[in-house]
Amino acid sequence: MHFKTRTHAGQLLAGALTKNLATKYPGVDAVVYALPRGGVPLGFQVASALNMPLDLIIPRKIGHPFNPEYAIGAVTETGEIICNKKAIADVDSTWLEQQKEEEISEAKRRRECYLGDREPSAVAGKLAILVDDGIATGLTMRAAIRDVKTRHPDKIIVAIPVMPEETAQMLSSEVDEVVALFIDPNYQGSVGSYYQYFHQLSDDEVMLLLNKLGEDNVPKPSK
Numbered sequence: 001m002h003f004k005t006r007t008h009a010g011q012l013l014a015g016a017l018t019k020n021l022a023t024k025y026p027g028v029d030a031v032v033y034a035l036p037r038g039g040v041p042l043g044f045q046v047a048s049a050l051n052m053p054l055d056l057i058i059p060r061k062i063g064h065p066f067n068p069e070y071a072i073g074a075v076t077e078t079g080e081i082i083c084n085k086k087a088i089a090d091v092d093s094t095w096l097e098q099q100k101e102e103e104i105s106e107a108k109r110r111r112e113c114y115l116g117d118r119e120p121s122a123v124a125g126k127l128a129i130l131v132d133d134g135i136a137t138g139l140t141m142r143a144a145i146r147d148v149k150t151r152h153p154d155k156i157i158v159a160i161p162v163m164p165e166e167t168a169q170m171l172s173s174e175v176d177e178v179v180a181l182f183i184d185p186n187y188q189g190s191v192g193s194y195y196q197y198f199h200q201l202s203d204d205e206v207m208l209l210l211n212k213l214g215e216d217n218v219p220k221p222s223k
Helices: 006-024 040-050 093-115 139-149 165-172 203-210
Strands: 030-034 054-056 060-064 067-075 081-083 127-131 155-164 177-184
Touching: 006 040, 006 127, 006 155, 006 177, 030 040, 040 054, 040 127, 040 203, 054 093, 060 093, 060 139, 067 093, 067 139, 081 139, 093 203, 127 139, 139 155, 139 165, 155 165, 165 177
Parallel strands: 030 054, 030 127, 127 155, 155 177
Antiparallel strands: 060 067, 067 081
């Protein structure tokens, strides 16, 4: 299964979630959390379709020193780190700590840049829906899950266009439900492999979408 763009994937994911919520969580209060940058176009589509608030969770990947695209860990905005213990066994601890601090700093920069003084959406006792454009190792999403749990939602759903089968099994043990359009037992190695057009989003593109939110952080209806 392949997707044209992130917007296309978000529309398909919104359709799957609409059916899921109607069946299992009718009338539920929920907040949609996108992981920037790539998850924001999908989160926007989901929040628009469900008429729910859109907010951000900003975990940061820590890449291998010799292959930055390969995640060996991820860190929450508050500094909690999730690691692949085997992958970090031979990594210099000083380097790892430095990377952790750099990524926390970048997460804070993004929050200020994207949201400014916008109040966080209240999710205590509600359903939290975590959205990204795809998952590979699952470390970044696991950090997002740890972060959102500190906000005391009643339940958590991870909603994803594509992910490896083993990652889906792992995440299913950490949240109430995983909603995925495609769980691939023969994962192609990168999220971008499942998209026809998969560019690196800019801060400006993220802010353009977030600026379309109303006072209650709900996407404004299209005119």
